[in-house]
Amino acid sequence: MENKKIQIFDTTLRDGEQVPGCKLNTKEKIIISKKLEDLGVDIIEAGFPTSSPGDYKSVQEICKSVSKTTIVCALSRAVEKDIEIAAQALQYANRPRIHTGIGTSNYHILYKFNSTPHKIIERAIHAVKYAKKFVEDVEFYAEDAGRTENEFLAKICENVIKYGATVINIPDTTGYCLPKEYGEKIRFLKENVKGIHKIILSTHCHNDLGLATANSLSGIINGAQQVECTINGIGERAGNTSLEEIVMIIKQNSHLNLFTKINTKLISSTSYLVSKCTGMNVQANKAIVGINAFSHSSGIHQDGVLKKRETYESINPEDVGINKSSIILTARSGRSALSYRYKKLGYFLNKNSLDLVYSIFLEYADRKKEITDIELKIILKKANINNNFLHKTNNNTTNNRRINVV
Template sequence: MEKNRIHIFDTTLRDGEQVPGCKLNTREKVKIAKKLEFLGVDVIEAGFPISSPGDYKSVQEICKSVSNTTVVCALSRAVEKDIEIAGIALKYAKLPRIHTGIGTSHCHIHYKFNSTQEKIIERAIHAVKYAKKYVEDVEFYAEDAGRTENEFLAKICENVIKYGATVINIPDTTGYCLPKEYGCKIRFLKENVKGIHKIILSTHCHNDLGLATANSLAGIMNGAEQVECTINGIGERAGNTSLEEIVMIIKQNSHLNLFTHINTKLISSMSHLVSKCTGMKVQANKAIVGMNAFSHSSGIHQDGIIKKRETYESINPEDVGIDKSSIILTARSGRAALAYRYKKLGFFLKKNSLDLVYSIFLKYADEKKEITDMELKKILKKANVNHKKNNKVLKNHHTNDRRINVL
């Protein structure tokens, strides 16, 4: 069966930057944008030009810096001035897109706009028509689509398609939906909106309940062709769908018959760059890019990893740009891990010697979070055991994984 391409729309520089204390200057934004292009994203949402002179300048400079293979997108509200400024900011883009839209849920229509569904449809149509004066590629977002009745959502989608929208974004703005509900919403639109086959249907999910990636996955499994996401999952409140998570889910699950153009080997370096520039540290247990994602401290897990990586890792760390798995020595570690680390240092311990060293190691490990190579040498000296020293590190005969080296 032929695989379907999923477009990756990266909004790190727009939605991701909306995190408090996460301000990026133009130089940093251009640097990240160039790296995103190299990563292989299809669309870079460069900013919200009308929000500040700095954002306007950043969008302009990104347009000049990005080549003709990546779409550069600018956000606007369904307001003429917003759209006009976005259009001007995109002047130098080779592939420009204006991303405009309006809230569609009862909550937004009634409380935010003090309006009616009919007037919201009129504003949506006008925004798309006005944006088409500046660019051919117009993406419409139905803000708070997650809490919008499907029938009204289908109606507004059909109208903006009629007036030239090329992409329609279905945001779960408050992270409200369950995956089944969000998937069914996407399927409903695919089956009930006239002209839906002419446009790209996009997901944009927030992580308020920890379901952003799951909802995006449900969306593409039900017909969405684009995922809007951020590096490290940063974004408003609890964040957005994590680019690295959705991309690796697609890569690891071939039965989904989906693919992206992302060069996954650049994911780790991309994560580090965004973390450094934004000042947003990546939590240690973050999937794919957290410092513990490929680290093992449990004795049972360590023994399995040493024998064959796949026993406790479903992802090869090399696939995301990490050289190797890590065996971390703690009080939970077993003899196999201790022997493995000593072998890496060039020391071969026989069973009796290993038992003695291990008993001393446990006393050290109970007092410290992690045992370093320097401390391992101290333990060996304290044990005063006979050991064979060989500085030549050989390939482990238990595994074909060259990343795990032992004596």
């Protein structure tokens, strides 16, 4: 079976920036957009131009800064003025896309718009038709599609396809769906919407229940061809689908017969850049990019990884731009890890020496979260075997020391 390409639509600069306390200036957005282009994303959603003069300027400058091959997208509501401003902001883009849409669930129709399903369809059609006057590539979002009845969702999708939508976004706006439900929704649309084969179907999942990545995965398994996501999973409330997670799931699972054009070796540096610019720290246990993602402190795990990395790591850290796994010394660490860390410092301990040093190490480790290289040297001195060090001199090493049998 031929592998199917999944387009990566990055919305770090739009949905990602909607995190409270996160504000990017135009210069920072340009820096990030260029990094996203290097990373290999297919579409950059540069902002929501009508929201502020600053966002308008950022979208405009990003269009000037990125290469001719990258699609630059601007968000709008299903409002003529919004669409006009988005089009103006995109005027310098070689491949512009307007992303317009409206809420389709009963919650939105009744309470947000005080409207009717029929009027919502009319507004959706008008928005797409109006956006087509400015750009050829029009993406329509059915906001809160996760809580929208499938039959109505199919009807609105069929209508916007008829009037020129090139991409249809199926957002799980409140992170409501379970993966099976979301996948079935995508499958229902693929099987019941006339003209669906003409357009790209996109996922846009939020992480309110921690299911954003799982829902996006279920979506593409069931026929979606585009994933909307953010670096580090940042975004409204609990965040969005994490780019690094969905990309590495696809990369690591060849049986899915899917691929992206992301250069995964740039994931770590991109994550760091976004975290630095936004001021949003990455949680330590965050998959792929968290500081603990390739760190080991349990003695059993450390021993396994030192013998063969794959024992406790399904991802090679080098694949995401990290040089190597980290062996962290704590009270849970074993002799293998301790010996390994001493070797990194140039000290080679035999069994008797290691046993003696290890007992002292545990006394320190029980009092501290982590043992540093400085403390490892202190522990050696406390073991009172410092006089047994032999200076090792070979072609490349001038300060290695070996601990003799005690």
